[in-house]
Amino acid sequence: MKxxxxxxxxxxxxEFYLIGYRSKNREYPAKGIHDDIYCNSLLFEWNGKNVFLFSADFIEFEAEMAEDVKTLLQNKYGIERDLVLLSATHNHSSVVSYHRSWYTGKFDQEYYDFLIKTIIDSYKVCQENMVEATVKYGKETILGYYGNRNHPGQPADNEVIVVKFYDENNKSFAGIVNWAVHSTVISPDNDLLTSELAGEVSKKLFTEFGFYPAMIVGAAGDCSNRNERQGNDFKxxxxxxxxxxxxxxxxxxxxxxxxxxxKYQSIYHTIHHNMEKVHEAAKVSLQEAKVKYEIETNCEKKRMLGLVIDDCxxxxxxxxxxLDVKFQVINIGKLQLFVFPGELGSKFGMELKKACSTLGLVLGYTNGYYQYFMPEEEYGLSFETINSRIPKGEPEKIISKLIQASYYLNTYE
Structure with missing residues (x-):
């Protein structure tokens, strides 16, 4: 493997604008750059077939853009479209310029063109410096810094997996850190660009690893440092x-x-309904949220209630x-990737990794963004499920399809 x-x-x-949080300051230009945002790319090659992973300090990628990039890379380099992966660290203090449909309307064609060129250049550089590689990994459950944001004091998927690639001299030169946590330490009031939690951890790991690992966020739909952090500033x-x-x-x-x-399996799942049950829940939620909003004094809680009202x-x-959701399971030898364009509940991430008979990594926020997909027992209990357009039980069907594909790819050649 190269x-x-x-x-x-x-x-x-x-001049640019920030993305994330739907806070008022996102409607005005950012005041500068606190620290730079980056992309980290990996290219895998086996017998002429490639997998390309492009990870960026963004909040998300639009599916339409991902499809455009797949076509460009296929036409230029011959890579199969379903083996191109654009993954975001879900940074809520990143740039909006590349995003065509963000509600503030601050799309910048010049930046978009720059990003497309950077993705193409990343592929080219990866191709030029390819070496024969072996891989080793380790994992550990890390508590105390993030957990289940809807159930304070409880863990979510706190397992961190480190994958390192080694050259012929047994020196590690690239790698992946797969974890499940929102990259959201900094306050919504922040008006400076930052790589946030994922980007900062990657930068700091250079000292230990000798390279900047791609920070790949898994099933982090209900996992953040909301209940563990001691502030929300750069300190x-x-x-x-x-x-x-x-x-x-x-x-x-x-x-x-x-x-x-x-080898890989691309999977599709269609969700289609008339919103009747969603309307029933929205009416109840709207009334409750309006009452709470009027008496709430905490700025962050008031902001969250405002989002609930808007969604209702x-x-x-x-x-x-x-909604037609496309997702994948990709095998690179005994390394298996679960690719999903949205926010899975942490329970699902743990189920996928447990069901995988090899080493499974969960890639959320990849090749698109289609809301929260949470376990049915969580419905009605949190922001992620109140007013969700994804019916209760549909996420479980998606996880079942992923597990079936995992079994098939690991069982049959």
Whole structure:
């Protein structure tokens, strides 16, 4: 197996706006750059077949853009479209310029063109520096810095998996950190660009690893540091990222895994309904949220209630919902990737990894973004499920399809 890597800065060179949180300050230009945002790319090659992973300090990728990139790379380099993966660290203090449909309307064609060129250049650089590689991994459950944000004091998927790629001299030169946590330490009031938690941990791990790992966020729909953080400023980001980098940097990668034959299964799931049940729930939620909003004094809680109200009104004005979700399971030898364009509940991430007979990594926020997909027992209990257009029980059907594909790929050649 050959592996190549690339890293580019994605910070804008001119005036820009931030993305995330739906806070008022996102309607005005950012005041500057606190620290640069980056992309980290990996290219895997086996017998002429490639898998390309492009990870960026963004909040998400639009499915339409991902499809455009797949076509460009297929036409230029011959890679199969379903083996191109654009993955976001879900950074809520990132740039909006590349995003065509974000509600603030601050799309910048010049930045979009720059990003497309950077993705193409990343592929080219990966291809040029490819070397024969072996892989080792390790994993550890890390508590105390993030957990289940809807159930304070309870863990979510706190397992961190470190995958390192080694050259012929047994020196590690690239890698992946697969974890499940929202990259949301910094306050919604922030007006400076930052790589946030995932980006800062990657930068700090350079000292320990000798390279910048791609930070791949898994099933983090209900996992953040909301209940564990001691503030929401850059001082707190420094504290948490330093501590997590130290813990992750000490994870021993003692387990070998064989890289090899690339095969995959693309899966589709259609959700279509008339919103009747969603309307019923939205009416109740709207009344409750309005009452709470009037008496709430905590700014963050008031902001969250405002989002609930907005979502209720949006749902009440919609009479039909249709969604075709495309997702994948990809095998790179004994390394298996669960690829999903949205936010899975942490329970699902743990189920997928447990069901995988090899080493399974969950890639959320990849090749698109289609809301929260939460366990049925969570419905009605949290922001992620109140007013959700995804009917109760549909996420379980998706997880079942992923597990079936995992079994098939690991059982049959």
């Amino acid at each position: 592996v190549g890597k690339a890293r580019f800065c994605l910070s804008p060179k001119k 707190e980001l420094e504290r948490v990222s330093t501590a997590l980098a130290e813990r992750i940097g000490n994870i021993e990668t003692n387990f070998n895994i064989e890289l090899g034959n690339i 009104l949006k749902n009440l004005n919609s009479n039909r919902f249709h």
